[in-house]
Amino acid sequence: MELLTDTQSPSLTTTPMPRGVSKPATGKTFELFLISVVGLFLELMLIRWVTTEIRIFAYLQNTVLVVCFLGLGMGCWDCRKVFALRNVLVPLSVLAGLLAFPPTRIGLGKAITDLLSGSTGLTIWSGDEMSGVAAVVGGAIGLGITLLLMRLLWAIFVPVGQLLGSLLADHPRTLWAYSVNVAGSLVGIWLFVACSAFGLPPVAWFGVFALGAAYWVGSGGKSKVTDALLLTFVVGCGLLAGYEPGWQETRWSPYQKLAVFDYQKPEPTVWAKFGGERLPHLADIGTYMIGVNNVGYQSTIDLRPAVVAANPDSYPPEQRGFSQYDVPPKLHPHPKTALVVGAGSGNDVAGMLRNGIERVVAVEIDPQIIAFGRRLHPEKPYDDPRVVVVNDDARSYFATTQEKFDVIAFGLLDSHTTTAMTNARLDHYVYTLESLTHAKTLLNPGGVALLSFEAQKPYIVDRMARTLTAAFGREPMTFRVPTNGFGWGGVMFVAGDQEAAKAQVAADPRFTTLMAAWQADMPARSATATEMATDDWPYIYLEHRQIPPLYFLLALALGVLFWLGLRERTAPHILRGWERSQTHFFLLGAAFMLLEVQNISKAAVVLGNTWVVSAVIISGILIMILLANALAGWAKKLPAGPVYAALIGTCLGLYFLDLSQFGFLPYWQKAAVVGLLTSLPMLFSGIVFMRSFEKAERKDEALGANLFGSLAGGLLQTVTFVTGIKALLLIVAGLYLLAVLAKPRAKAKA
Numbered sequence: 001m002e003l004l005t006d007t008q009s010p011s012l013t014t015t016p017m018p019r020g021v022s023k024p025a026t027g028k029t030f031e032l033f034l035i036s037v038v039g040l041f042l043e044l045m046l047i048r049w050v051t052t053e054i055r056i057f058a059y060l061q062n063t064v065l066v067v068c069f070l071g072l073g074m075g076c077w078d079c080r081k082v083f084a085l086r087n088v089l090v091p092l093s094v095l096a097g098l099l100a101f102p103p104t105r106i107g108l109g110k111a112i113t114d115l116l117s118g119s120t121g122l123t124i125w126s127g128d129e130m131s132g133v134a135a136v137v138g139g140a141i142g143l144g145i146t147l148l149l150m151r152l153l154w155a156i157f158v159p160v161g162q163l164l165g166s167l168l169a170d171h172p173r174t175l176w177a178y179s180v181n182v183a184g185s186l187v188g189i190w191l192f193v194a195c196s197a198f199g200l201p202p203v204a205w206f207g208v209f210a211l212g213a214a215y216w217v218g219s220g221g222k223s224k225v226t227d228a229l230l231l232t233f234v235v236g237c238g239l240l241a242g243y244e245p246g247w248q249e250t251r252w253s254p255y256q257k258l259a260v261f262d263y264q265k266p267e268p269t270v271w272a273k274f275g276g277e278r279l280p281h282l283a284d285i286g287t288y289m290i291g292v293n294n295v296g297y298q299s300t301i302d303l304r305p306a307v308v309a310a311n312p313d314s315y316p317p318e319q320r321g322f323s324q325y326d327v328p329p330k331l332h333p334h335p336k337t338a339l340v341v342g343a344g345s346g347n348d349v350a351g352m353l354r355n356g357i358e359r360v361v362a363v364e365i366d367p368q369i370i371a372f373g374r375r376l377h378p379e380k381p382y383d384d385p386r387v388v389v390v391n392d393d394a395r396s397y398f399a400t401t402q403e404k405f406d407v408i409a410f411g412l413l414d415s416h417t418t419t420a421m422t423n424a425r426l427d428h429y430v431y432t433l434e435s436l437t438h439a440k441t442l443l444n445p446g447g448v449a450l451l452s453f454e455a456q457k458p459y460i461v462d463r464m465a466r467t468l469t470a471a472f473g474r475e476p477m478t479f480r481v482p483t484n485g486f487g488w489g490g491v492m493f494v495a496g497d498q499e500a501a502k503a504q505v506a507a508d509p510r511f512t513t514l515m516a517a518w519q520a521d522m523p524a525r526s527a528t529a530t531e532m533a534t535d536d537w538p539y540i541y542l543e544h545r546q547i548p549p550l551y552f553l554l555a556l557a558l559g560v561l562f563w564l565g566l567r568e569r570t571a572p573h574i575l576r577g578w579e580r581s582q583t584h585f586f587l588l589g590a591a592f593m594l595l596e597v598q599n600i601s602k603a604a605v606v607l608g609n610t611w612v613v614s615a616v617i618i619s620g621i622l623i624m625i626l627l628a629n630a631l632a633g634w635a636k637k638l639p640a641g642p643v644y645a646a647l648i649g650t651c652l653g654l655y656f657l658d659l660s661q662f663g664f665l666p667y668w669q670k671a672a673v674v675g676l677l678t679s680l681p682m683l684f685s686g687i688v689f690m691r692s693f694e695k696a697e698r699k700d701e702a703l704g705a706n707l708f709g710s711l712a713g714g715l716l717q718t719v720t721f722v723t724g725i726k727a728l729l730l731i732v733a734g735l736y737l738l739a740v741l742a743k744p745r746a747k748a749k750a
Helices: 027-053 062-077 086-100 102-117 132-170 174-197 202-216 224-241 269-273 305-310 347-354 367-376 394-400 433-440 458-472 498-506 509-520 549-577 580-607 611-630 640-656 667-693 699-723 727-741
Strands: 249-252 257-262 288-292 295-300 337-341 359-364 387-391 405-410 443-453 477-481 490-496
Touching: 027 062, 027 086, 027 102, 027 132, 027 174, 027 202, 062 132, 062 549, 062 699, 086 102, 086 132, 086 202, 086 224, 102 132, 132 174, 132 549, 132 699, 174 202, 174 611, 202 224, 249 367, 257 367, 288 367, 295 347, 295 367, 337 347, 347 359, 347 405, 359 367, 367 387, 394 433, 394 580, 394 667, 433 443, 433 458, 433 490, 443 458, 443 498, 458 490, 477 498, 477 509, 490 498, 498 509, 549 699, 580 611, 580 640, 580 667, 580 699, 580 727, 611 667, 640 667, 640 727, 667 699, 667 727, 699 727
Parallel strands: 337 359, 337 405, 359 387, 405 443
Antiparallel strands: 249 257, 257 288, 288 295, 443 490, 477 490
């Protein structure tokens, strides 16, 4: 299965079928297409759901991905067992029950995150800090619970891999079979993208899965009634998955789960009992709280002068008119236009409007947060005719706009989730040197840029300051706004025309007094020089170049899971049957996965860090594979050397190519150019795989080895924490070169 494009192209020749296996009927082609659709949809669905509810995996999404690959690979290797849908539904029902019922969902999510937070080496929102023996013991317990969840995920995908492997191995037209597999994968991708784009809740995801899986009800000689009941239970769990105890509303945006709590409603007792993060110290700041992936994220705050004056206990008198949202326009002498990136529910935009800005462009990546702002914000900033709302990624907007602004404000973008296949969080590329340098070009002469950030560690403050210094040519003015009724506060960095900004502060005695207090409250900077964030190394939450310890713990858990799988299912085949051919396919799979991850990262810089971009790039890869299949007859005549040279050469070419130079193009032209250039190596990769696959005696073992390689590639991706992202292309080229050396030697003709 082309699950997240983990395999490539097929062979030209018919696969010899084992004895006792009849030639597949036409219906097997449809079954292959359907399992490709359903399997990929199920994989994406679980990646999103598990990483949402078990919050630490929101920062480590590839963990779920590689577990899926491990299950698929072992299933392909063990594909001669009869497929039964029951074997998928039983572990899926257990997992769905654990993550759907609020007590276990909230308890598991918080327990695993808190226990592993002390071993991460990363900054985790609301994660408990542990050290010493507590960190070791907590890490061991957390890892054990995590291993149980990984075991369930693995068990779900082993039967899927078994069915996939048998259908591919037994099909008389291998080239056609793989083309069907790729086409089904494309459909599965866009089915889930559609579910995300329309904001459909988990019950809809499970419903789509159930419709597809119904084809196999009663398979393997199992009871149809029992299978149907299990499917019904899974869909029912989807209903519970969309419910948050005590929260008035839950929505699933294309990026994250969002929940709304009305401060006028009773405290959610179940949420509090099981340790959900409502951030009690922020209670009563605003009218509504918006939670993201089970963590309090932002509040809608009414700061109209009449409301503030009527509530002196909630709003400190000395700060009236100088909330964190009022400060940006007050630092400019005559602001007319403003840009807000990470506009959220509208607090920053409302602050601009209260201070007389004539035109505000509000950029927000999440359409559901915009919708909440329109409906719930008491000041209704998004309904004001002076405001233009843009639903886009900040980097994408920077690259396409021609407008200049007097004030640019970076809202609290701190992200709770990574993108689908990379180690970068949604906000990483907004705070890089390249991004901030581009933002500088959008300022009018005399303009100011203000960046707000919840910098939890000294090194984060230092990184932001150093990056802004490099981008603007001067150390930023830095201060911390306290948490109170005016907002959640945070560290603020001022760049641009600082003379004008300081003059504005000095001209108002109250502003001068406040600024002195805020600057005195600044957290200490890091004692050593902190590396700046760049597009190649965008990891703002990592103190220095290292692979975080948590990744080694998860690799250990995967090793244990692999060992358990060998004991249970496929040890004789894998341990005794591994040959040079399997090594070749393993290396092809690892290189392919790394190439895909690198392409998504490079495209995110130019097109934006969105689900659509990931889907477009993955689809482009699959289309290139289909093109390789279509060119199969012609490609067979090519010597192997030039094809490998073209593959490695295009990888090295991408290493030296700066895709940001295409940022000026209109979006869809830019998407076409970037998609074509990043996918070009996939054409040659598909041809290489095809040439090797046609000679493989066991198609199922070749596919299994390729999936194991994809798993290894997913783990190897963590080297970007040390090397940077671009270096992946050199690693990819090296892996393809090793694949050439491991290529099975042609057997001499008798």
